[in-house]
Amino acid sequence: TIAEAKAAFVSIAARLGVPERGAALVVRVEGEIAAVVAQLGAAPLRRTLFVVGRSPLIVAGSGTLQDELLRLARAENVGAAGGAGWPHLSLEHAVAAAPEVVIDASMGDETAAAGAVAFWARYTSVPAVRDGRVVVYGAGEVFRPGPRLGAALAGVARLVHPERFAGAGN
Secondary structure, eight states: HHHHHHHHHHHHHHHTTTHHHHHHHHHHHHHHHHHHHHTTTOOEEEEEEEEEEEEEEEEEESSSSHHHHHHHTTTGGGGGGGGBBOOOOOHHHHHHOSSSSSEEEOOOOOOOOHHHHHHHHOTTTHHHHHHOOEEEEEOOOTTSOOTHHHHHHHHHHHHGGGGGGTTOOO
């Protein structure tokens, strides 16, 4: 979680004898997160499915860093209905959840973009597919809770609410 990452920054910096650097990193990350949250304002919640594997369909469930980033990005994590951690969902469940955005971060797939488009294209009743909102996300910071948490949130927020970042130079 973000809180655990911030605690790790402080702990590691203290063990290295530079506690002020850990505190400064926490302040920086909190500022970056606050800036993204402010930019989103009262954007509507968008039903979002965060995929980490397609065969079987594995998604970010509740209690994960990705779930936390989605919530901060004004997204309703439809994968959270599958439970905590990394639930396996049936395609029927994913289609019935009618996500407005599908963030496909499938791991271990060098052809991620082509694979994601081909996989999801069959499900034309899904709003994300119908509206061209199936996006491939390969940024590692979304899986590594570290100093780039602000960038991870900004990346997810841009995928969920691109209209809030258009022309912002972000």
